[in-house]
Amino acid sequence: MAMPNITQTPSHGKEDEEFEMRRGPWTVEEDTRLVHYIACHGEGRWNLLAKFAGLKRTGKSCRLRWLNYLKPDIKRGNLSPQEQFLILELHSKLGNRWSKIAQHLPGRTDNEIKNYWRTRVQKQARHLKIDSNSKTFLDALRCFWMPRLLEQMEQTSSPSSTPNTRHHHPAMESLQNAAILSSVNPKFDNEEKPRPVVISSSPAVCYSDAMRIISQLPAAAAFDDNNSFPSNYYYGEEISGSHGMEGFRLAAMSATGRHGCPTLGCQVAGYDLTGSDVASATWDMDELWQFQGGKELESGFV
DNA sequence: AAAGATGGCAACCGCTGCCAC
DNA sequence: GGTGGCAGCGGTTGCCATCTT
Known part of the structure; x- marks a missing residue:
């Protein structure tokens, strides 16, 4: 599995580190962080969630990962x-x-x-x-x-x-x-x-x-x-x-x-x-x- | 066995609508 | 009414596994 890319948004006048966003496949650690955070605090407010969960991902990415993969009631496998x-x-x-x-x-x-x-x-x-x-x-x-x-x-x-x-x-x-x-x-x-x-x-x-x-x-x-x-x-x-x-x-x-x-x-x-x-x-x-x-x-x- | 082609799927991107201010 | 932020949606991309030659 390829390592996630890092996206840097230039010219924002803040520390670069704050704008280092991970992209690409999610790691187990990231998944664990996201699941744990949502279990404790619920979903929604995805940008804030990403920040407070310590995930260097966009809110969009977190939302997508949760809804499409991590949510407990997601069915896996072939469609019947x-x-x-x-x-x-x-x-x-x-x-x-x-x-x-x-x-x-x-x-x-x-x-x-x-x-x-x-x-x-x-x-x-x-x-x-x-x-x-x-x-x-x-x-x-x-x-x-x-x-x-x-x-x-x-x-x-x-x-x-x-x-x-x-x-x-x-x-x-x-x-x-x-x-x-x-x-x-x-x-x-x-x-x-x-x-x-x-x-x-x-x-x-x-x-x-x-x-x-x-x-x-x-x-x-x-x-x-x-x-x-x-x-x-x-x-x-x-x-x-x-x-x-x-x-x-x-x-x-x-x-x-x-x-x-x-x-x-x-x-x-x-x-x-x-x-x-x-x-x-x-x-x-x-x-x-x-x-x-x-x-x-x-x-x-x- | 190796290289290229193809398929499947996860993730990203751009747009839109909603809502608060 | 205008603006900005956010969430959600649909289209697209890119990677990996499998298949084909």
Whole structure:
């Protein structure tokens, strides 16, 4: 680990030492000082805190270190499928408002979510040569990625859980909150964004539930006799009209997923995500797309 | 095995909004 | 109303680990 840099602010007419600010990675000693000081005096007033704690750091740096790393309730490790789903959902409503998104993921920081978006989500957009802010890519997330996450969420839920306990799965609760948030709170309405995906009006939400809700859509949106996904809907949202030819066409897949639900495939304005080289070269790079034992191979995803 | 490329993440920077004076 | 200080936010950078050739 590189030693922290020292920044000197010239021409202030005070002792140089007073302006020697450390930069770069934090040492264990600095962390200990910061944690100890906050434990004794609380957080806030970061410039004064830095001074009184004897840290040669800016108040900003102290605040960032505390909020993003040292705070006791910070979660470490990979984002769960539930958290990923929530990020995708909330980002579709809130855009790059990372702190707002982070408020809905306890223990996760805005920085972590931002990094996740840039390194994981935008990577897929780059590989597909689609603008990550484009409707096309957002649709790809909704059509292709989010259903996978939903399925992962169900698969990773405890096999011993009963229907009753399942209703109290914390991630499902978060998901429910997100759905409620997007469907109820007008603050998050955005005319230019797709309408909220209301997949949770019931206490429990999972892949099969989402599919059940989809199955309860109006007749025009319901599955046909072949159990194919309706060509002009996904998640209950009409994609003809405003989306037009720029939107997705959901391929009617003959294969079925779990619970007799159709496995989703999709095409994005020239990007056939169901079987193109692009798909095999990019989407399956992420473990997200490792679909439980190569199920894609059977259903024609790769 | 080594060098270069790439990815992931922690930290920094600059801007904005709020508030006290 | 103007100004300065502070906190917070989002974009960007830089370092290190891992991967690829």
